[in-house]
Amino acid sequence: MSDYNFSRRRFLAGAATVGAAGAMGIGTLSSCSGGGSSASAEYDWMPREYKYPPLLDEVPAGTVLKAGIVGCGGRGTGAALNFLEAGGSTVQVTALADVFKDRLDSCAERIKNETGQEVPAENCFIGFDAYEKVLDSGVDVVILATPPKFRPQQFEAAVKARKHVFMEKPIAVDPVGIRQVLAAAKMADAAGLKVVTGTQRRHQHKYLNVYKQLSNNTIGKLTTAEVYWNGGQLWYRNSKPEWSEMEWMIRDWVNWCWLSGDHIVEQHVHNIDVANWFFGKHPIKALGFGSRQRRPTGDQYDNFAVRYELEDGRQILSTCRQINGCTNAVNEVMHGTKGKAFTAQGGTAKITDLDGNDLFSYEDHATSPYVQEHKDLITCIRQDIPFNEAEETANSVMTAIMGRVSAYTGKEVTWEEMMNSDMKLGPDTFIMGDIGFMESASVPVPGTLEG
Structure with missing residues (x-):
């Protein structure tokens, strides 16, 4: 059920069926970035055009925007409250969807208690198809915050329904999902829809000001990046007798690769995205390793180290860990010929010689950048400013997936292989019951897969 057959033959097996959707993902040009990467392999940093978010302190006036929340867990509830804080009295949450009633009820209660808004009971939907009912409920904006396995399908449906989208990263867990997102992103552009993707560092004044300094050649030519998300163990849920196999995995989703993409994808993508953004391009290959030491549930690793290489030979050095009792670091360091830039979501950003x-x-x-990204979305909708982060985020998520696959297999993996791969994790259909997943679930062992 969980597809860990990452052999070189399997990477290439789907190449003939990729078609235009696969081809569009090779480049890094994005509707959110006027520059993107150059086909040249010049070892240089040049100032590039970049479409900055509006960054207004107050959103412009306009008609009330109605939002629906798909995925009412911690992040979905948080995003709903961030949206309401960003827009104040000019926005509403009018519909909710989740597969679990207790999570939906908890979200509705927090919205009511913290904002005074009450979501109508007739607009609260339960089930795997509940997102479709939210899209049909009259909302203008949809906030997608389910486990990321479901993101590509729901994003595509939202775009086809002509809804503006806030979707949490990561926006896919496998190459098939990435290509689905890239295709939907093109449709969103054609429809004039606005898309923000939960990469809040791109909406954070500190990061944007450092980016401007790098564009002005403050540290010279960029040579190397270090990116880290080394922290403690994340939450987990032990199975309960009354839970089916599917219910347990979804309630414990951050520990299952088919649902989260593993933590290099689900969490560390934030830091990887900063490196891709500052370099203006994505890596073309990865060589990594990782292991599982103390994770109590699921089938994932709890540590990764990956060396990414860009087309011109420059490197991104990436480490991430979710193990208690170790030295923590969540930050990025950009090295240049004249200095270094240090960034982290908390604390002071600085540049030194x-x-x-x-x-x-x-x-x-x-x-808060978690509020600012919603202010930027609302502003772009009301002022009809073109803004779509889906392609750039898809490239960063694919970078993380490339590192995961390299660590799982112990082999060097290329961008071309990943973009042509037919890898699709998890079941083909979703039912709230026992799906036979545990019969074949296992933790990948590097060097044991055919190559």
């Missing part, structure tokens, strides 16, 4: 002398620092803006 090669001797460690401070050249620039930024304490950050008072507005």
